[in-house]
Amino acid sequence: MQSNEIPVHSEDERELKRNHTARYYAHRVRESLTRRVVKLICTIFLTFLFIIGLLVFILWLSLRPHRPRIHIRDFSMPGLAQANGFENAQVSFNVTARNSNQNMGIYYDAMEVTLYYQDQNIGGALIVGSFYEEPKNSTALTGILSGGATLTVNNQRWMQFQADRSRGEVIFRLQLTSTIRFKVVSWTSKRHKMHASCAAGVGPDGLILASYRDKKCPVYFI
Structure with missing residues (x-):
């Protein structure tokens, strides 16, 4: 059971x-x-x-770091109206370099300028030696190119200027070259090769045209 x-x-x-x-x-x-x-x-x-x-x-x-801001303020070729002005050809220019950085200075080893017409080198010079630019500061870079040492213009070239002048505008290109370093307190960056290319057009009187005055120049490093 x-x-x-x-x-x-x-x-x-x-x-x-x-x-x-x-x-x-x-x-x-x-x-x-x-x-x-x-x-x-x-x-x-x-x-x-x-x-x-x-x-x-x-x-x-x-x-x-912000690269320098380059502006062309003035540019002139006073004797442009003269038929044989090439014998005493002269170019004067005024360019500013501004450091727009808030806390960073810029060292320039030197500044060289080269003048071009139709992509042909017609003159150049060292316009300033090494200098230091404080943050939020601008530096005026002025110079004169003349004579055989810094400006080379022959009769044929002058006739080309006159042909452009008859059309109301002669265009040049001012190239500035320098090696720069950025500085923050005690730290300094490596060197950078800087180029600035400034177009400069002058009228029949040889003075810079309003459309080129105070124009910002492209800046690049290589």
């Missing part, structure tokens, strides 16, 4: 079950705490990286 009695667990079995349940919940609690600690550490680390990145970005924006 089959017995219908429900088996009764022993006290040891019940104790074992309670211990197993307690260990399970303790493990879950430890796992939850570990996960929270890991998340907290990751959050702190990512926040630290974000703050450092933001500071570096702000520092880069404030110290990012």
Whole structure:
């Protein structure tokens, strides 16, 4: 005859079950705490990286070097109206170099100028030796090219000038070349070869046309 009695667990079995349940919940609690600690550490680390990145970005924006701004202020060839003016040809110019950086100075090793007409070199000279330009400052660069030493214009070239003059405009190109370094406090950058190309058009009177005066010159490094 089959017995219908429900088996009764022993006290040891019940104790074992309670211990197993307690260990399970303790493990879950430890796992939850570990996960929270890991998340907290990751959050702190990512926040630290974000703050450092933001500071570096702000520092880069404030110290990012801006290349010099070159403007041609004046340019003239006074004797252009003379038929044989090539014998005493002379060019005068006034250019400004501005350091637009807020906290960065610029060292110029020297500044050379070369005058071009129809992409042909017709003169040039060293217009200033090495100098330092403070932040938010401008430097006037003036010079005169004349005679065989700094300006070479023969009769044939002068006739080309006269042909352009009869059409109302003679266009020259003034190229300035220098080697510059940027300076922040006691740090100085490596040298950069700078070129600025300034178009200069003069009218029949030999004076710069209004459309070229105060015009910004493209500046590039090589």
